[in-house]
Amino acid sequence: MSCFQTIQDYGLRSLGIGERLLPRSDFTLCEHFVLIGSGMIWNIYFGIVALLLGFFLATALAVAKASPRRILRKPAEWFIFLFRGSPLFIQFFFAYFLFLNLKSQYPVFSPFTAAWLGALIVLFLNTAAYSGEIFYGALRSIPKGDVEAADAYGMTGWPRFRRIVWPTMLRLAWPAYTNEAIFLFHATTLVFFSGFPAWQQRGDALYYASYFADKTFNPFVPYPILAGYFILFTLVVVTVFGLINRRLNRHLPQERRTKMRFRPNLIR
Template identity: 40%
Template sequence: MEILIESLPRFIGATWLTLQITALSVFIGFCMALPLSVLRVSRSPLLSWPVYAFTFYFRGTPLLVQIFLIYYGSGQFVAQLEAVGLWYFFQNPWFCAVLALTLNTAAYSTEIFRGGIQGVPFGEIEAARACGMSGALLYRRIILPRALRVVWPAYTNEVIFLLQASSLVSIITVMDITGVAGEIATRSFAFYEVYLFAAALYIVIVYGVLWVFRRIESRLNTHLQAEAL
């Protein structure tokens, strides 16, 4: 018990790091997934196939392999990466962790958004077309807002998954919650106390994030609630 109280400041720092890595990956992944999902539903196979290959690879392989491929695998291309000045980034485990998590969540989110885009009733698109909207305007005003509302619960699950998956970065020496717990546990031999504490910490964060996303969901659907009254 004293060990836990002693190491509380380290856990606070680690919690911040876990949240930071997750939030950054979710944000960049979201920004990547929106255009990618639009390309994914494109009628041109030249546009949709590369995106499908990307999502298929990143959804079909374990995140741990992806992290190792980027962090350790880049070591096989030191000369080439140095030549283009990128080796500095790939040496850094924090960078590799964020890169792997971002690509992973981008792949899953792309497929989630694709489902949403395809789920938009065709009448709405026709109506927008009849109003003279097309292309980017149609997507921005009608399809994407509508799709986002439909997929929000599924997207919430993806964010929760990513938050938990961020624990894997501890394997490449990033000191997130799991990383700090592992270090303290091996030093103090208080394995179950420390890991139970880490587990409790994750539960609090997970259900906290879940609560925030539910709030956003009800915000997104305010117009529907008003109708129900």
């Protein structure tokens, strides 16, 4: 079987398109690459959607946490502590069984027990909490002069936030936020190892890598391939975020721009 044939059969296997049965024996290197790459679709989906949605909640959380009003500040503080203080792994498990319980009472919840929605919600809340903390830190280190200048121009409320506070917050938080994005992207591998079942063996990259490792008892081929894919996509993330960082800092003189520091990956 040629490699092209393999790509046709397994290229979209993780979405349920193509050959139904996974290869069982005589694994070729091509099959490793194609199937693990096909699983990466899920990792990218979880990463991008959770990050995009999480961005908005994170901004709201940061503003709420910096608010002088107790009624806004306390819930935001608790939310951030809850998601940053407990392992993501346990959060996945808890959410899965919570949705399972809800499903048995209200059938509305049945899509929530599938990974594409249930795990996405957990990742979304989790990344919102982590980036909320990052944005909160940036919010507190906005130069006093900037805000005073805005006041002097008579800006208040929403225009001041939209034009002065928010762009500066993003600019200051961006290097840390890049790390958070990489970190979230790596965390997506946990999804199918927690409660969420890989229905009809449609899993993510790590799911297929461990499938190969289980079948061949040889960890030295699938995991390095997985690592290669992840390093590749980490580089893509770094490039894209670097471009955004350039744009955020475009008004500053060269030497005052915040440098991107590549400092990713601790477990959450």
